[in-house]
Amino acid sequence: MYQTQKDLETIHQVCARTLKAAGVTPDDMVAVTFGYHMFVAGLFYQGQFEYYGSKVIPLGPGESDRAVRIINDYSVGVLVSNPTFAMKLAAKGIPSVHTLFVGGEPFTSVAGYPDRVKAAFGHDITIIDSYSMAACMPIARSCRHETGLHIVDDYVYAELVDPNSGEPVPLGEKGELVLTHLCKEAAPLLRYRTGDLTVLQEAPCACGRTLTMPKSVMGRTDEMVKVKGVKFWPSQVGTILCSDPKLAGRKYQVTVESDQGVDSLTLTIEGSDPENGVVKRISDLLKTETLVKFNQIEFQPDLAGGPLLVNKRN
Numbered sequence: 645m646y647q648t649q650k651d652l653e654t655i656h657q658v659c660a661r662t663l664k665a666a667g668v669t670p671d672d673m674v675a676v677t678f679g680y681h682m683f684v685a686g687l688f689y690q691g692q693f694e695y696y697g698s699k700v701i702p703l704g705p706g707e708s709d710r711a712v713r714i715i716n717d718y719s720v721g722v723l724v725s726n727p728t729f730a731m732k733l734a735a736k737g738i739p740s741v742h743t744l745f746v747g748g749e750p751f752t753s754v755a756g757y758p759d760r761v762k763a764a765f766g767h768d769i770t771i772i773d774s775y776s777m778a779a780c781m782p783i784a785r786s787c788r789h790e791t792g793l794h795i796v797d798d799y800v801y802a803e804l805v806d807p808n809s810g811e812p813v814p815l816g817e818k819g820e821l822v823l824t825h826l827c828k829e830a831a832p833l834l835r836y837r838t839g840d841l842t843v844l845q846e847a848p849c850a851c852g853r854t855l856t857m858p859k860s861v862m863g864r865t866d867e868m869v870k871v872k873g874v875k876f877w878p879s880q881v882g883t884i885l886c887s888d889p890k891l892a893g894r895k896y897q898v899t900v901e902s903d904q905g906v907d908s909l910t911l912t913i914e915g916s917d918p919e920n921g922v923v924k925r926i927s928d929l930l931k932t933e934t935l936v937k938f939n940q941i942e943f944q945p946d947l948a949g950g951p952l953l954v955n956k957r958n
């Protein structure tokens with residue numbers, strides 16, 4: 645990642661607009677729990693909030709007790725963290741936090757996850773999700789109206805293409821995100837294929853932005869298989885399992901079998917069936933999110949850490 649002085653200025657200006665749309669003010673005290681070394685997120689957030697005029701505490705990751713003490717001592721209003729760590733801190737009591745910037749993990753794409761994080765805080769908070777990559781920071785960020793991740797289209801031009809043909813995909817359909825920098829001086833991207841799958845929508849938001857990724861990133865192009873005539877990305881299954889606290893983080897395996905051209909899809913999940921209608925709910929979610937109906941969902945106590953996808957077709 646290379647930036648000229650002017651690039652840094654532009655990035656900070658673009659980010660400042662997103663911070664304003666997030667409802668942050670320069671008077672807010674901010675704490676950042678991302679790392680500050682080779683992982684660029686810590687410095688990225690530190691720089692943009694300081695440019696905006698906020699005071700920023702570089703907490704870094706880990707040491708949750710110390711982090712909670714500092715957040716409370718300084719009445720931190722804005723916390724920047726991955727959602728898992730934010731929930732851990734929230735469980736110990738951080739009542740001054742009114743806005744949480746999340747990153748580093750799938751978040752908006754995981755059904756029900758934002759509500760779980762909000763519930764962990766026990767008071768009303770705004771959650772701002774962001775999407776960036778080292779080659780392009782920022783790309784998209786949600787605002788205080790929480791209507792999805794708005795593309796920062798004053799900085800980057802976003803297109804969606806079919807991962808196979810490279811042809812443009814209509815708004816509202818899933819495709820690979822392609823990025824072009826509009827004003828970058830050093831190492832600008834020109835129709836850069838990110839390998840990330842998403843959906844773009846034109847939907848005017850009260851904050852003024854329009855082009856939005858309603859569900860952030862849903863998978864990668866490099867693992868796509870065609871099942872039952874539909875493009876299917878096995879890693880989407882992991883995101884869907886994360887929507888249920890009883891299944892989140894479990895190992896799983898997707899098996900595709902084919903008999904005389906008819907595909908059959910089985911999902912095997914590690915551990916035991918949590919019951920209480922969980923399988924039915926997951927099955928319905930798989931159908932609506934992947935557009936593929938699973939023929940069977942089964943549980944196995946010790947699922948070998950094998951491949952994500954076992955393709956038995958020939």
Ligand SMILES: [Zn+2]
Nearest residue numbers: 787789849851
């Ligand atoms: Zn908005």
